[in-house]
């Protein structure tokens with residue numbers, strides 16, 4: 256079967272998620288096949304001998320002679336597929352041909368088997384979220400709400416799911432613009448969380464590793480949360496001089512209920528007091544293991560890390576074959592009961608956080624993080 260344009264675009268995205276660098280020889284082959292598939296035979300002038308990189312690229316492209324565009328496309332797809340198999344990619348990478356791709360490689364959106372997958376792709380920064388990524392996730396969710404997929408998935412590439420807001424978002428703000436930035440940050444946050452509240456189809460988090468901050472709080476707005484047993488869930492808001500967002504001030508206490516804390520000697524007299532579990536996370540910054548998060552209702556199911564990707568995707572592929580309209584309508588029946596409330600909570604949390612960002616506690620915490628990073 257000939258590779259379609261859609262297969263070709265899938266392969267281009269799959270390349271971005273390769274876990275191993277395929278090496279220069281293979282990269283040149285990919286480049287040459289890409290150029291031949293998109294522009295046809297090489298008829299641009301040969302670069303000078305000292306322009307080593309461009310000359311190597313030109314040579315690789317030129318060597319393909321008059322190979323037809325369709326064959327080049329097929330060869331490109333085959334080559335990427337063999338690389339992905341040997342690089343243990345999850346094999347979920349297929350963009351919708353008509354989808355507007357995000358503004359950077361930090362987010363990869365793919366579509367296959369009725370599942371649109373949004374992958375955070377900044378593994379060297381533990382998938383910390385930049386303003387561009389917030390915008391791109393919103394665009395991706397909007398596109399996924401209209402495409403022909405039955406469900407949408409958010410996951411991370413690399414060893415982390417997401418380390419939350421990129422704390423360098425707070426740097427390089429000119430002195431007179433702090434209030435303005437906090438205001439626009441709060442608008443961005445509110446719009447971002449609104450997209451999760453309003454997303455009309457089943458939304459699944461595939462938590463492939465530790466999760467921090469907003470990537471944890473948002474989980475309360477997902478329909479399913481699958482986690483590897485390597486995942487942890489951490490909301491260090493007080494440590495950062497900040498406060499909860501993502502509607503977690505409502506969803507977490509609702510799902511977690513109270514916990515009992517026992518003081519004193521169990522054999523003799525003891526005092527029992529009750530602190531909501533959510534408070535331990537959101538106020539005291541207690542980090543939960545995947546199993547604890549599952550017991551608390553934040554995670555739907557925990558899988559062994561060694562079989563996580565395989566088991567989760569088999570499950571999701573089966574779910575994606577269910578009648579999509581029925582799934583959408585059922586989700587909306589559930590969500591509509593609380594939608595207004597969730598939007599109001601989101602607005603309130605965003606405005607409180609806007610104030611927090613201007614506090615000394617928050618500024619000091621950010622400076623602390625940046626100093627440690629700079630090894631001062």
Ligand SMILES: CCCCCCCCCCC/C=C/C(=O)SCCNC(=O)CCNC(=O)[C@H](O)C(C)(C)COP(=O)(O)OP(=O)(O)OC[C@H]1O[C@@H](n2cnc3c(N)ncnc32)[C@H](O)[C@@H]1OP(=O)(O)O
Pocket residue numbers: 379380381383384418419420421422423424425436437440441443444467468469470491492495497500612628
């Ligand atoms: C006024 C401006 C408004 C801005 C707009 C805001 C819009 C919405 C805001 C929503 C509110 C969200 C709140 C949150 O999410 S709070 C949580 C914030 N996150 C954190 O506190 C985590 C910070 N990171 C860490 O603690 C550690 O890095 C971590 C435990 C995640 C991993 O530790 P490890 O030792 O394994 O790895 P490294 O620390 O060496 O990390 C590797 C590199 O990645 C960088 N990194 C990781 N996380 C972040 C991050 N959140 N922000 C920025 N950079 C991050 C880390 O610095 C390393 O980079 P280098 O290799 O360059 O040193």
